[in-house]
Each structure stands twice: as C-alpha cells, then as structure tokens.
Amino acid sequence: MTPRPGDKRAKRPFPVPGGRTVRNVKDRGLRTFVTVLAGLAVIYFGATGHRSSGGEGEGISGGVVLLALLASALAWNLTKPGPAK
Numbered sequence: 842m843t844p845r846p847g848d849k850r851a852k853r854p855f856p857v858p859g860g861r862t863v864r865n866v867k868d869r870g871l872r873t874f875v876t877v878l879a880g881l882a883v884i885y886f887g888a889t890g891h892r893s894s895g896g897e898g899e900g901i902s903g904g905v906v907l908l909a910l911l912a913s914a915l916a917w918n919l920t921k922p923g924p925a926k
Contacts, residue, residue, distance in 0.1 A: 880913035
C-alpha cells in the first residue's frame with residue numbers, strides 16, 4: 842500500500858488494534874448467515890402459507906419478496922457488532 846500524495850498517515854509495520862481480525866470475520870459470516878436465513882424463512886413461510894385450493898397463484902408474490910428483503914435488512918441491522926471495548 843503506497844501512501845497517496847498529501848496522506849499524513851504513516852504506514853505501520855505492525856497490526857493496528859481494532860482492525861479486522863479473524864474473530865470479526867467469523868462474526869460477519871455468522872451475521873450474513875442469520876440475514877440470509879431470515880430472508881429465506883420469510884420466503885418459505887410466504888410460499889407455503891394458507892391458501893385456497895385453487896391452482897392459480899403458485900410461487901411467491903412481490904410482496905413476499907419485499908417482506909423477505911425487509912426481514913433481511915432488519916436482521917443485518919440487529920446483529921451489528923457493538924462498539925469496541
């Protein structure tokens with residue numbers, strides 16, 4: 842990483858505390874997993890929910906997809922890591 846002209850930050854030869862660590866990567870992976878799981882759960886229950894026995898309307902609607910996106914965004918927001926101690 843070469844510093845840009847006018848960049849006053851010095852390149853440090855050692856890891857900076859508070860940087861990305863293996864623990865944070867694992868937490869982000871778990872956070873992504875929970876987010877995807879929330880979206881898929883909404884799609885699953887939206888597709889298999891109570892319906893009349895008519896043959897039309899198979900699949901998922903745009904509203905269910907929108908709810909899945911909202912559930913995923915909510916899960917992503919609620920699983921944000923707290924401030925560093």
